[in-house]
Amino acid sequence: MASDPGFWSNLGASMRSLYRNRPSRQRKSSNNSSDTYQQLVHEDSIRLVYLLPSSNANDPIELTMIPARLGEKPRYRALSYEWGLQDDQHDPVIMINSRYPLRARKNLYEALKEIRASPGEFANYPLWIDAICIDQRQEYGEKPHQVRLMGKIFGQAALVIAWLGLAGWYSDLAIDALEACSQYGRLSLPKHCCFVTRILEPLEPKQTFDTYPPWMTMKAIMLLCNRSYWRRVWILQEIHMSRSLVVRCGSRSITDTDLNRAFHTLKSFECIPHMRYKETHLRNYYRDLTKFLCITGSSVPLRHLQARENGHRSFGQWLQICVDGNFQATERRDYLFALLAISNDMRDLDLTVDYEVPLRTVMQQALPAIRRSYCAIKEDDRKSWDSFSREVDQLMGFHFERDPYTRQSSFLLRDPYTPHGSLFESADLETHWYQRVFHYVVPCTR
Template identity: 30%
Template sequence: MKSDARKSLNVLSSAPLSPYKPLSQDKDSTRLVRVKAAKADDDPIICNLFNVEFGEKPKFHALSYMWGDGQASCDILLNGAAFGVRQNLWDALRYLRTHAADTSYWIDAICINQDDLAERNRQVRIMHHIYFRADTVVVWLGKKYAEYEAGLPDLRKLVHCRPSNKEPKLEPSDDQSKSDLSAAQQPREDAQQRKLAEELYHDGYWNRLWIIQEIGRARNIKVCFGNSVLKWNLFIHFITHHNIGSQGPVRLDQQRQKRYTGSSTLLQLLEDHKEALCQDRKDKVYGLIGLASDATGFIIDYGKSLYEIWTDVMEFMNKHDLFADKDIVEVGGLVKSMLMDANCLPLKQVLRQYAPDTEDTTIITGPQDFKAFELQAAMLGCVIFVGPRPHEIVGNLNKVDKWTEQVQSNYKNDLGHAHRESDSLVSAVLDLGDSILSNKCFDCRSIIQWSVRSDNYRLEVIHNNHSWISELQIGSSGQLQNENISTEQFSSDHLRLFQMWDRRKGQAPCKMGLASGNIRCGDLICWLRSPRRAVVVRPRQLAISSNVWELQVVGTAVVTEDLREQDLSCSQRVEWDKNRLKLTIYLDAATIFILLA
């Protein structure tokens, strides 16, 4: 039908440049569009776009449809201006012109100036209000279903009603409602009818993320397909009668019924709709905000990068205590997977237009701040020796010998297991290579600091070890600063091998590993429930003889047995915290993101 869409191209090309007039900045407003009736099917589609204020209580329908891929290559005339739309919307406009012309519609691709980022932010922010205030949400599934009319005569009865001397509406007459009900409730197992039901059920429309809000907020819904229209409840009856499945429109209907029962929290929506599709990955979050029962106040800004949006979600949920009993890092992984696919490289994660702004890197010293995420950790041990870099293990045998000497010195009572783990660690360094190792650990100093008291006997990690930690820190002072740094550059230069000890357990199962390069003796290696990376926590005594210690996460680490793990974003092994000292730690969003790398 592209030849039809291109009809009268010369007329369109001479039209004004833009159909948009600025929306009011003082009053809540939007735009509506009317499709002008045509004398012939191949006449150009002519639309009138106009601004309205919500205070005027405008009457309108809202269109819900698939944008589709490709360019907006089909032309319409919008306020006298040439305006390009995609094929599916062009088909919908032609359908509405035929069956319900001169009705006011809200259509996102037309009513929002997509080139105006500030307007787009404002309008997307109020879309849940728009779909709620619409008299009817009109679902357009496409023109392809008209082909079923030849084999299903009853389908021809499911058309729009045009009462005489009245404005065309999408509402069927009472007689037609009965006809609709009769047609939809017929329990026939006709093969053609089932084929139609299956195609409707599997329509790609139901995979769209935006329909969760568009259908979820609607007060009345019409489903249009081919030349037919059904009320939502009759459409669902027709689909469920054929017992095709519980996904697609059936699942959406169940969610509509449960929308006031707590299933519409932001977290639940993120979990339920992680596979939903949208053109802009930012809509994986923004498309759910309007439907979430606990997301009022969340700021929508399409100018932000994917990473910034991820941070916004995490900090918003933390500020409003929305994590429930879910693991914070696992939720972070869920949101990250929705916004960024596996091939989303760091540059794409931070991609955005530069805007001068004040970057806040202030150290936060209180765990009550919404930027401080509280997690429970289990201490594996305290660092007692910081070893060589990976490339030194590979090319400097003297460094390897010194490492082995320290193994003998530090693990005299468990030497067999210690040598076995050391050999496994060195083998991993030799086998994995520099580029793979460089992605195992990261220098990520959290901006969150928190204080504990060493005289608090409930905090065993510090209470039982503070004197020993002080000795280790003092004894190793200047150890790394005096080293000769290689002039040859390696991508894993920021990493260090380390040895650790848990005085309480004696023969600890994990004795060594690889950590970010700023690791120091006296640092604590701690596991979280998720992911497989450990965090490096640095305790610092505020003053000599003081009982107050300041803690901060300064990097990440991987124990020997996890070095060959391909995906370190997975959860810890079962009983990861069994018989280990517990420690409550605090991280910022940036550090959680790094843990998920």
């Protein structure tokens, strides 16, 4: 039989057939992914996830994903957080629907662990989390449409959880102090002045910060306010659109109402008698805090809350907040896309969230409207357009230069993804661009 040519021919055909019909890992993985992210049929379709409880904090995170429609008014909570850097080798894995693994960045994973450890607060509601509920595999698939819905998603959420990150240097102390400030904010003026005299005197002796010196409490508050979360550009939209907000750092949290009242109390610290302290380090800390929270008004969380209180703002005002607050974005288009939904003067602008459009093209479409919006701000409340445009140029990753011969300003739009020095395709195009945007758009007082 072994010498029969027909035997070997039939055996080879059988082996080839088995090889073609073998289970394919790649095909199986693809089907699993498609099962996890089933196509969103309706314009208002989203995905929500339930965080499964666990008695062991070290157990892996497991989620159950369900479809939902915004038009049906589902009750859910949205997570606002900082993505952080991606690390495919060390990022932990979470399980979706008990079968499908998905890598989550470290900051998100830590947030889910802390939320799971507080079942009484969050167990009854599903969560919306952009990194999980939006299919991130294809940059230009469903993502642009889902990003356009984010304003509605955060606006309809029963609660927005602002995750600052894990507990850091006395962050629990800072939240205790802010809660105490909020309670003192309800008191009458004499007691309030007594509170200023004895900084952050606790209402109850059991509160932990009673044993800490005042300068340590102040520094803890400053560090909490300076966390990088507050300076992400998407946070502007997520906080502004929220109906109810809770700020969470590690296992501790504070409501937006208490946080706002605490900052208004701290703003009254202009009368801090820091000069009565002989210790130089105490005087310096009080002076720094006074500048930080009162005189300069540079507390970024306070700016978020004030912007939320004041209601609608123009695109120029939002962009000014981004420039002055040194807000950050990994994708530079997001400086524009994140502000569209919360701006009251950009509805007529034909600019859609589309990450396939080059940054230069997006900027060309938006800049006339930006200039018109910014110049509509009262002169006393803004810089000159020439000065502001330079800052916008740097924010968007372009390079600003001044012509050494004419002494006139010109934007040399450089692609941030190419080596420094790449300009427009031609000098004529650059000249036409400069004239069209800066001379023939709308008059503006410089």
